[in-house]
Amino acid sequence: MATLLHLDTSVWPESVSASRPVTAAFRKAWEEQHPDGTxxxxxxxxxxxxxLGTAGAEAGFADPATHTPEQAAAFSRRVELAEELERADVVLIAAPMYNLTIPSTLKAWLDHIVIAGRTAGPGSxxxxxxxxxxxxxxxxxxxxTxxxxxDYVRNYLTAVLxxxxxxxxxxxxxxxxxxxxxxxxxxLVPKAEASRAKALEEAVIKGKAAARHAAA
Known part of the structure; x- marks a missing residue:
């Protein structure tokens, strides 16, 4: 069964958010192709x-057999999030630009799921x-322009992901x-409206294409 992992990060509700309607369009297109998907x-x-705190960071570089109770608890959260990512056939992330970069909530998620020797590095x-x-x-x-x-959103996420x-x-x-x-x-309003329409169109097209990839 195909699985889509969908992360929204905008601080605004869908009615005024620029990213949420686009992720919603992608998800809807994907679900239409995978009505039984997850x-x-x-x-x-x-x-x-x-x-990510000290205990969770330290645990990522230590043998699990040596983890303290605090490290084990912190690392279990990282493993839970990493496993969620690993089970996904397709991932959808909203990354609106806040002060030239990604929302801090997305950065926090990334700090948890980027685990050296597992999701990061050779053999990811x-x-x-x-x-x-x-x-x-x-x-x-x-x-x-x-x-x-x-643009520290696309550059950063291209490098990390x-x-x-x-x-x-x-x-x-x-x-x-x-x-x-x-x-x-x-x-610039006409260009903004054209950009929004293009993004929504791309979301539908790419949502359907992602569904076909997951089914292949």
């Missing part, structure tokens, strides 16, 4: 995982798993999402 959903904004247990990232942002960071080079963990990373990028709110960006 969706594991985490809203990391509503129910964040705790930040999640190597090859497709991960679709909805990287919404209020402005534009494309080549030729004033903020080119300061793709480079460190060996996953197949794909991005859907709704941009200029703040154009409707700032008078100085009023001229």
């Amino acid at each position: 969706v594991v959903y985490r809203d990391l904004a509503a129910e964040p995982v705790p930040h 247990s999640v190597a090859g798993t497709p991960v679709h990232v909805v990287a919404s942002r209020g402005g534009s960071y494309e080549p030729g 004033p903020r080119e080079g300061t 793709g480079g460190t963990m060996g996953m197949k990373v794909d991005f859907i990028v709704p941009e200029l999402t703040r154009a409707h709110l700032h008078p100085a960006m009023a001229a």
